[in-house]
Amino acid sequence: EVQLLESGGGLVQPGGSLRLSCAASGFSFSSYGMSWVRQSQGKGLEWVSGISGSGGSSDYADSVKGRFTISRDNSKNTLYLQMNSLRAEDTAVYYCAKGNQVLYRSYFDYWGQGTLVTVSS
Amino acid sequence: QSVLTQPPSVSAAPGQKVTISCSGSSSNIGDNYVSWYQQLPGTAPKLLIYDNNKRPSGIPDRFSGFESGTSATLGITGLQTGDEADYYCGTWDSSLSAVVFGGGTKLTVL
Numbered sequence: 001e002v003q004l005l006e007s008g009g010g011l012v013q014p015g016g017s018l019r020l021s022c023a024a025s026g027f028s029f030s031s032y033g034m035s036w037v038r039q040s041q042g043k044g045l046e047w048v049s050g051i052s053g054s055g056g057s058s059d060y061a062d063s064v065k066g067r068f069t070i071s072r073d074n075s076k077n078t079l080y081l082q083m084n085s086l087r088a089e090d091t092a093v094y095y096c097a098k099g100n101q102v103l104y105r106s107y108f109d110y111w112g113q114g115t116l117v118t119v120s121s
Numbered sequence: 122q123s124v125l126t127q128p129p130s131v132s133a134a135p136g137q138k139v140t141i142s143c144s145g146s147s148s149n150i151g152d153n154y155v156s157w158y159q160q161l162p163g164t165a166p167k168l169l170i171y172d173n174n175k176r177p178s179g180i181p182d183r184f185s186g187f188e189s190g191t192s193a194t195l196g197i198t199g200l201q202t203g204d205e206a207d208y209y210c211g212t213w214d215s216s217l218s219a220v221v222f223g224g225g226t227k228l229t230v231l
Binding site for chain 1: 172207224
């Protein structure tokens with residue numbers, strides 16, 4: 001059974017940093033691209049970033065480019081999102097999502113339960 | 122403003138059929154496969170349709186997908202109260218080098 005378990009969310013002040021983690025199990029982690037997708041309260045889905053199975057390629061939404069860094073540790077079956085220079089508009093539930101192929105430019109067949117990030121003073 | 126355009130809401134009676142549209146452009150729907158997701162209140166999104174019209178294992182055939190040119194459509198027949206949810210379309214945008222989603226459509230089963 002595929003499981004994705006996010007952690008690391010919480011309350012952080014504007015300008016602060018936070019690192020999210022997503023522990024994956026039930027599939028060959030290194031064989032699939034992974035993404036982070038966020039959703040602000042009452043709003044729609046927004047893709048944040050994606051990374052290939054090997055970790056060799058990645059992309060970011062313009063809204064987070066230069067502030068967020070996606071990475072993965074295939075030996076630990078874990079996906080990460082390092083978030084720096086956080087802004088109020090980054091407040092959202094962040095979902096970890098599994099792609100259906102080694103690249104991240106695909107649909108998402110499994111999603112985690114999400115972790116809430118709140119940026120506020 | 123979402124890259125893909127969906128109606129904010131649709132409604133229909135139990136047992137009826139509803140369609141949800143998703144409009145894009147040549148760099149996204151016109152160039153890549155479309156997927157659809159169902160998000161029940163308070164839960165994570167769930168994959169409903171992939172590659173325009175394919176259903177994952179466990180998704181009933183009441184759900185269908187169609188794509189033509191730069192638009193896609195999700196169809197749901199035999200509506201049930203349990204189908205009340207937000208529905209999102211998504212695809213890769215070749216120009217933006219990003220996954221893009223529609224703004225979501227809230228389905229109400231009256």
